Amino acid sequence: MSTTNSMGAMTAPPVLELLGVTKEYPGSPPVLALDSVDLAIHPGELLAIVGPSGSGKSTLLHVMGTLDRPTAGTVRLEGRDVTDCSDAEVSRLRAASIGFVFQRFFLLEGLTALDNVAAGLLYRERGLTPAERRERAAAALEMVGLGHRLRHRPGELSGGECQRVAIARALVGRPALVLADEPTGNLDSAAGARILDLLLELHAGGATIAVITHDNEVADRLGRRLSIRDGRIEADRFSGRAA
């Protein structure tokens, strides 16, 4: 099992690094969701984390995204150990470094696409005026191909379009790492394929993206494939860029 980066970015420090990360949920018997996972994601990577349901994917995503703390082990985000940070510090780091894309989009119903994306900057760069946030949000929506849908509300958009809005929201602050949790899970296959195309395109533009999925077809199209089962990393394969 090699941790060599296929992108040739071995010299760059990893964006995210997990060292011996264990997550145990209390109960009788306790559930071991993650069992000393080691993982490093380097800048410019596009990887899939695959596994059947119950394999610990979601827990891994939460720990990677600093939404949850590991029971043991170390999580380093852009070289900084977040395991001992306060909630406010972790929140700041999360705001600055990570963009989330969720299966269920989590758009705010009352807001337009533009304002939903602008909300992605609300906690990231607190000095911005609403006008500046909207300006950047418009550019991000343009980038995901929704420049013509700025004033639409989530209810007026298709599922694929909603996910594009969510991706624009994740990217608007130019985070070091985008974590996508089953981004195509709520979409039909055609819309899902287009979302995947978009992620590949964004990756080509330099974004670092980790996609969590149980869908092997999705995983096959990404450069690196990390298989997880029963809380352990089973395989970590580089297949080069597929398309």
Added chain:
Amino acid sequence: MGDLLALAVGGLRSRRLRSVLSAAGIALGIAAMVAVLGISASSRTDLLAQLDALGTNLLTVEPGQTLFGANATLPDQAPGMISRIGPVQATAATAPVSATVRRTDHIPEEESGGIAVRAAEPQLASTLRATLSSGRFLDGATDRYPTVVLGSVAAGRLGIDGVGGRVWLGERWFTVIGILDPVPLAPEIDRSALIGFPVAEALLGTDSAPGTIYLRTDPSQVDAVRAVLAPTADPQHPEEVRVSRPSDALAARRAAGTAFTGLLLGLGAVALVVGGVGVANVMVVSVLERKPEIGLRRALGATRGDVRRQFLAESLLLSGAGGIGGVAVGAAITAAYAAGRSWGVAVPVPALAGAMAAALLIGAVAGLYPALRAARLAPTDALRT
């Protein structure tokens, strides 16, 4: 700060009906309190204006009771003595007349209608600042003849609505030459038929032992005059003299009316607290419903403090909007009520500020628990729902 306000406005706008209803709960309580305070302040202002017009410098001297409980009498010289007290500006004596007044001689004597016949000095009207609804008051000419001036209630009971009529008074006809308007400072005059002292003595044979003596003093010397009135009126038996200040009675009567203010204010406060419970309820439900939003915001990098502030701001905005609405409605109720009673409108500014402060305090208290709960929510739990 602007972002926080925009967030709160957005959050409330997405649940418009519920926001309006819970703000209405607060508005109701605030409106009740503002209206109660406003109406009682308007009433007080009106009382002061009325007292201003009537003057608070009117004092009355009456015979009281002797030590043994019998009715006392004032010495005949009492009015003269009183008028010689320095700061006394005017005095007018009245004396009870043992006669009845009736519409005609066919009406039995027992049916006096509760109207007292009194002899009065001509300056009584000016001393009381009483005005006449028609005719004129007794003067140096008419008080020698069988003429009578009726109080407002007495005129009504006798069925007299203008001058020129006659009433049967003490076994002979008297001509009505004037009818008084109500006299707020001396309601007993309203129920009296007033005749001159000379005619009372000549025709009815009344001994003129003084009854109630009305006097006006220099407004700054009221208390000093009041202190010396009893010994001046009756140097031998000052304890048998009753001195009173009718404007005090008027104020006391109005104060009794405003004793309800406290009770109503309490009801308003209960309504406000109920409104606060409504806001708390809406906020708690809102936190439960918006778990995904909370999770998303945490994922976007919101700290616990950010989430707490967002929900607290919504709660404050709700109660603040309710407060403003309540103040407006309360002021409008006050204005309408005061207009209905032709009082001046007086809405006390401290009460308005206090009402707003109360609304915001309620909002803060009601929003605190939901906000803390929202902030404590683990991001992973919030996203899982």
